[in-house]
Amino acid sequence: MRRLAVFVSLFLLSLAGPVAARDITIATWNLGWHMDRSTLAGWIDACNETYEQDQDTKKYHPSxxxxxxxxxxxxxxxxxxxxxxxxxxxxxxxxxxQGFGFTAVRVTAAAYEKRRAQIENFIANNLPADIIAFQEVSGKEAVLEVLPNGAADWEVCSFTGFKVQRLAIAWKKALGNQITCRTEDALTLKDIRPPEEQPRPGLFLALDIDGTTVQVLNVHLKSSCVSPIGGNPLAGNAPACQILHDQIVPLETWIEREAAVTDKTILIGDFNRNFWHEVADTRQVRSDGGNPSTPLPPGVRVNSLFEEVIDGQPAASAFTMLKELCPLNQIGKLLCETGETRALDTPEVDVLRFHTYLGCRNPIGLDHVLLGPGLAAQGDATHVSIGRLGGSRHATKEHPEPLLGIADHCPLIATFGI
Incomplete structure (x- = not known):
């Protein structure tokens, strides 16, 4: 409780922070393996192939x-x-x-084109952001193909290489000009993990906005180690948690290096970790009880990624995590607030997943927005419902084309002042 009280105090202080000269809205959205048209065509062909399993190696080969x-x-x-x-x-x-249970939907080019149009319309009508940090996209072209007005009003920073789950950041051309766009390769753990275990890099964008440098750090950290509440301790032995634990030092190093350039820096994305649960957890940040603002000693395990990385030192990297709201109705609002202090049970999560609430399979707890001390939060972050657009359906005789959900995450959107 002491740590939570301190955190809440810091958050309230941040709201009375720097006076904003201009308000900017930013969103983060994991689009769920979203592909550009060229990649899609080859992917559908490969998935339409038939494969046979070798009983000795357990590997499949075309057959x-x-x-x-x-x-x-x-x-x-x-x-x-x-x-x-x-x-x-x-x-x-x-x-x-019917008769088969929950199975993979076989995708067609026409169904994917409809999904692409739905994403474009959703961004145009429901996501009034100046900057959008995307996760799980195949690259720049995949994002350009879903931005409103044929992306005529947008610029995109992304990359090639690595694995197909890439990141991108889009911003409106009128907002400002790109200074730098680059990946943070240390987050892939390429020097300590084999290729099949390497997570995604980070993506860094610096913009010149009215003569002010604003930086965006977009992340998609290792999955399957979501919460210290009810399981998945970060310092535990689960393979996914060990990989996420390995990302702590390179993540903090990256944040501190970039925040030293300007405290007008945003850390945003799919962290695959419920930071609110870490704050509510009463365990020590470090297994040895050490101070998280000092370098992490070899062999010492960390229980809270958020409190280890966002430790207040140096001052420019003292990021504030915005509270995340679900302003749908009283039930949705209550579940979102409750989900910040304890793990929701399956029926509760299913309520948020339902199309009359948020509509996405991963409604809360994974995506966060954190602002550097040089930025003024203009209220809380908001989970944006995707409603019925989150569901998929198999093709039927009555509907020969399948229906594809636009994403398994809902966008998270926030406004700040510079």
């Missing part, structure tokens, strides 16, 4: 023999020679199918 399985129905990362830097898994979209 037309009886009993071979479509790529849609297997873990294609087990296909020998599958290029994870080019193609995602085939079972991105799932839905209940």
């Amino acid at each position: 037309t023999q009886i009993g071979a399985q479509f790529g849609w129905d297997i873990n294609v990362f087990d296909v020998e020679g599958w290029n994870a830097a080019r193609f995602p898994v085939c079972d991105i979209y799932g839905a209940n199918k």
